[in-house]
Amino acid sequence: MTSVPSASYSITVRLEVPAGGRAVSELTAAVEHAGGTITALDVTASGHERLQIDVTCAATDTAHADRLVEVLREVAGVAIHKVSDRTFLMHLGGKIEMQAKHPIRNRDDLSMIYTPGVARVSMAIAANPEDARRLTIKRNSVAVVSDGSAVLGLGNIGPHAALPVMEGKAALFKRFAGIDAWPLCLDTQDVDTIVEVVRSIAPGFAGINLEDISAPRCFEVERRLRELLDIPVFHDDQHGTAIVVLAALTNALRIVGKDLAHVRIVMSGAGAAGSAILRLLLAAGAKDVLVADIEGVIHADREGLSPELRWIAEQTNHAHYVGDLHGAVVGADVFVGVSAPNVLAGADVATMNKGAIVFALANPDPEVDPAEAREHASVVATGRSDYPNQINNVLAFPGVFRGLLDAQSHHVDESMLLAAAHAIANVVTEEQLNANYVIPSVFHPDVHGAVAAAVRDAVAASGR
Secondary structure (H helix, E strand, O other): OOOOOOEEEEEEEEEEOOOOHHHHHHHHHHHHHHEEEEEEEEEEEOOOOOEEEEEEEEEHHHHHHHHHHHHHHHHOOEEEEHHHHHHHHHHOOOOOOOOOOOOOOOOHHHHHHOHHHHHHHHHHHOHHHHHHHOHHHHHHHOOOOOEEOEOOEEEEEEHHHHHHHHHHHHHHHHHOOOEEEEEEEOOOOOOOHHHHHHHHHHHOOOEEEOOOOOOOOOHHHHHHHHHHHHOEEEEEEHHHHHHHHHHHHHHHHHHHHHHHHHHHHEEOOOOOOHHHHHHHHHHHHOOOOEEEEEOOOOOOOOOOOOHHHHHHHHHOOOOOOOOOOOHHHOOOEEEEEOOOOOOOOOOHHHOOOOOOOOOOOOOOOOOOHHHHOOOOOOOEEEEOOOOOOOOOOHHHHHHHHHHHHOOOOOOOOOHHHHHHHHHHHHHOOOOOOOOEEEOOOOOOOOHHHHHHHHHHHHHHHOOO
């Protein structure tokens, strides 16, 4: 699959060129000929003989960025001074910080913010612990907890390498929902230890967002924490993905004129995301679902099923199909992939029913080439930002937690996840809906507020 230049591989090259002649136009032509995109060209110093220029380019990957530097170096008269990776620059010193809400200008301020005045507040909370939500950061704070075992598509890279991702998650909480989120990267992958650490730090938070913890451990960690804590525990890799998939599928089915209860759905992937998507689809009314993993379609007679796969076998594949994924998609209405690259070809999509829907969400390379899928499917979605219909968890988790925190919820359940999915789907109006727009942008001004309101209402309806 052909990649396109992306800001995530963006570099700024400081160089000098002769002041006269065609050097500047030759720089632009050289980058474009090498497949890059110049996004900015700034003259930072000028003289009679030489110009100093900062050239900002977008590349497809790190090797391509290096190649663009060499292409610039080869332009006659160019002298390279400095190359900066813009993504790394954005991460220098971290991406988030703590700020005080009140200035400390004098002794009066100090005596109220800290001792002796703070003792009165502490004693009030000791007398009534529920006041912690009113009088501390707890009311608006979420812990983003990871053990670094399943970070993005990078695998088990550990807690230190997970920290930039968790910082980014915290920044998104603040940007889209005004929530103060705190990254906690744990130097353990032992389930008992993770559960105990999170239980111990929970008094300072109104919600726990589990992130990038590998399956099947993530299922047990979430289950046990939900039993122990009186605040919502939400594993975004599971439930955030499921919410956005259901929202997009709801609108895709509107386009093709089909009903969730009457379509045949084939899923590739039975890990954290796949299991959560399945549960939410079933809760929303799906009836006919098959799920495949690396060993083929899951069925009740398959040997060696884990408890999680056994549950999937009991809930799906009512026709007892025992073949592979390629055979499973024949005659299917919907394909949802949360697994691995290139497990299907365009020819497989051609065997699906008329009005087929394909959600190929593996990143960075989807389960089937989107261009090939579009030749046969009516609606195609991916997890990538360079194709229409990006299935992006950022549509869900900020609003979900905003609603949970505002409602002072003590738990999160499927009714709240369903409410969030329907809210996201409803942001796309009938006039806006088309095959390339079944899901709104994360920057849509109405998304996060709509999700928060829907979750608040669902909490109120649950009575918890």
